[in-house]
Amino acid sequence: MKGCDLILSSLDTFATREGDPAPGIYARLFAAHPELEALFLMDTDGGVRGSMLQQAFECLIDVAEGGRMAGVVLGAERVNHESYGVPDNLFDAFFLAIRDSVKASLADDWTAETSAAWTRLLARAGQASYR
Template identity: 40%
Template sequence: MDREALITASFELAAEKAGDLTPLVYERLFREHPEMEALFWRDKNHQVKGEMLSQVAVAILDFVGPRRYSSQLIRTEVINHAGYDVPPEVFRLFFGVVRDTMKAVCGADWTADIDAAWSSTLTDLDAYATLNSTAA
């Protein structure tokens, strides 16, 4: 399987096992990075968290696939989030938290091939999340 198929399969598998990953992703994020919770003080009904995770999933799937818009979307969101005092490094953290949450949810069904696909994807995403000008 190629990287796109493996990443897609991992999202499908995690959704089958856990349904909505939003509470699990943000529980992990706030446990591992408690300073992040304060950034969501307005999100009383958790809609912003759900929408953000949905956009991240769609962006990752586009990034490993046709890459029609994801690289520019990520760069744009890094700049937009700076207005909320969110440093670019948070995007790198968040992408990793999504992967780690899915890996935990999938358990033994998370294969070495899926893990390698995610590792290479996270490495490639880093350049966009940190506004590295050499990313293409």
């Protein structure tokens, strides 16, 4: 199976197993970077978190499929997040939390090949979003 197919398959399995992935992904992100949780104090209904996660998934899929939309969106969002005091390494931490949540959900179905595909995907997503 090629990298794009592995990414899409892992995301599909993740969605099937997890239902709403937002709580788990954000719990993982905030556990690793508690300072980020304060940025969401006004997001009392989870709408901002849900929107950010949806956009992140769309960008990851776009990168996996070789699209061009993600580079523009992620570049703009890096600049936007700088205004909130989010440095690049913490911006990227969100994508690591997504990957780690997918990996935990897939458990024994997460293979070395899947891991390598995600490593390539996250590297491309990071490169695509730099100005």
